[in-house]
Amino acid sequence: MPPIPISGTLLKKYLLCGLSVALLAAASSLTPELQAATRTVTNTHDNGPGSLRDAIAGATRGDEIVFDPSLAGQPIFLTTGEFIIDNDLTISGLGQQQSILDGNGASRIFRITEGVSVALSDLMVRNGWPKECLADHRTRSEGGGIYNAGLLELDRCMVTQNLVDHRHSHCDDYYDSPESIRGGGVYNKGTLVLNRSAVDANAGGGIYSYGGGLYNIGVTVLADSSVSRNTGYWDRYEGLQGAGIYNEPSGTVTLLRCSVNGNIPAKAIENAGSLTVTDSTLAGNGYWRGGGILNRGLATVRETAIVSNWSGVGSDVGGISNWGTMTLERSIVGGNSGEYGGGIANRGVLRLINDTVNTNEGYWLAGGLSNTGTATVVGTTITGNRTGHTFAGFFSNNTGGIKNTIIAGNQDFNDPANADCGGSVTSLGHNLLGLTHGCDGVVDGVNGDVTGVDWTRVVENSSSPYGGLHVNLADNGGPTPTVALLPGSPAIDAIPESSCLDADGKPLLTDQRGVARPQGSACDIGAFEFAPPRGTGFWEHQCSGLGYVQLTSAQVQTLFDQVAGASPAFPECAPVGCGTLRLPTPKNDMRLKAERSLLGFWLNLITGRMTRGRPIDLPALTNAATAGEALAEVEMTVCNPNASRGDLGTAKEIAEAINNQGEDMELVSAESSTTVQPGTFRAFTLAVVNMSPDVRNYDLTSQGTWPVSLSPARVNGLGPGQIALFTTTLFVPGDSTNQIGEVLVTASDNNSAPPLARTAAIRILVSNPADSIGGGKVRPIPRR
Incomplete structure (x- = not known):
């Protein structure tokens, strides 16, 4: 598959995540028509005819550099310094494990200059170590593998085992400026897009180094990519800032369907600028300086799992530490641990909407959520968290409030009566709390609040191998795990639909999984909307x-x-x-x-x-x-x-x-097979049927042996029992005589839990031109 052009659908997709339209304008310089020539690398020499360095030096604007297949698996070791790219260029390798560019531990691999557009694909960039002595004899080491000041896309690339460090740099001063050690794998001050790529096992060494994997002061987008196993200087107090990613105040970072795993010994992501994370996982990060995310800027996290991160003794929070402004929506913070809080510690402005905070463990501060800033928690379930000191579930001594939220089933090993909440809590209505001995502001029967409830009647639980009961966190559909309500739970239908709102008065239309609210006569408390079974x-x-x-x-x-x-x-x-x-x-x-x-x-x-x-x-x-x-x-x-x-x-x-069938939607075709003449168009009528008790929207897609199109491509607002008709049109080429093909049409409801999809198949027989067009109208058997 060829690299996706920067100016194509890839960036358009990312614009939906909040990037500026200016990004497209900048990307327009890499359109396919500018790829005027193809240059082939024929040997693994560092320089000279046939080398990659020679191809880069001789390239003109828009050229593409490829590698001779005979070079597969043979590294190119840099011995005369980094590759400097100062022209619009595409470099297409043979694969991550086949085209390997090695800095030899002596230099960076790529420097992309300002004002140029570069696309790299199917490459491994490894073992880079830039060492630059400044005029005052201090060291500057930035971007161990790649330094980007232009517009750069990496597609199917791996940036690995690169290093930025002040030590052994042959400068006179051992101690460096705190800003001089940045970006173990990549340093970006321009626009960077990583698609289907990995930033893995890079390191930032030295006192106050920034970004073991990636340092950003520009605009960075990662999609379907990973930032993992990056590390840094192991100093408890003056160590790495952002083991995986560090984002400066002027920077913007967007992650879509990414994994940020196993980065140590600091927070996986440290953000001082603008951060957006969607449909991603942050797991197994941390050690001395915290685990998941440290936010000092503006952060939005949606449909993401922040799980199993940790922080060591005398250190920070395991999951999320917020000093700035942060919104967490339809996500889970679970299984994190830290001395000063397990799940979330908030000192800034925090909003939780439709989230689960579960099985986190803290020592001095709350295992679930500790608030000393302004925290507004809506439609959230905080349960199964633990602490060895005080207030396992939720602690607040400042402003904000809780609304439509469950706080129950948490454990305080020091003071069991104060397990669920502590401090001064502001109720915004319709909360369910178990134990309220340690907190003020939530009163049973006031503002729709319910307190003193046995948590084992509220959420699903089972016997723990260590004795007693524990909360069941499970895949109940949707993007992230949730804790389901029990049948008959007092949280079910406890919120009048008129109060099923967020803190701004906007309707809460779904739960954490995307299931529509309400399912019964009213909305349910917490992140899970209970839907009764059939039968x-x-x-x-x-x-x-x-x-x-x-x-x-x-x-x-x-x-x-x-x-x-x-x-x-x-x-x-x-x-x-x-x-x-x-x-x-x-x-x-x-x-x-x-x-x-x-x-x-x-x-x-x-x-x-x-x-x-x-x-x-x-x-x-x-x-x-x-x-x-x-x-x-x-x-x-x-x-x-x-x-x-x-x-x-x-x-x-x-x-x-x-x-007992749970399907809420079906797709049927008027024909399951037909005969079509070559060189003609053929239209088929299909129907999507809504069997659910709710209004639904359906996305329609089609594929086939030959080109097909749909009209319409989406059905909106289909009521219970209603049927929507649509057509798919097929064009059979003139050279397709006597062939057999198939048209597949799929209707999807991605907001149901679990998501529903139905596919109808139409078998196509292409006749001889003299044959008559026929076709049987038999009852189709829809695919499941």
């Missing part, structure tokens, strides 16, 4: 009053009344009411079992959890094509006094199979 079991709990609490007994009876009025046959063959579901059923009474399944079928139809027109595919049980046809078949069997045990068993299995 008869759900209605049995509703009738028992022991489990689910989405509906009152009066509402359930209203549903049974609707069932009784919906089908003339049904009341004649089975009683209608909770007793039907709750009565003990003898193992050999197949009729009662079938009646029970039929009643669940009807309840799911009445409540909108299923639609009559829903396509089904149960070829082993029935020929019915829709839920309505299957219902009629089940009814006829159950209501027939002479039905055999085998027929009743089949009817029961049909109803249960449909009741």
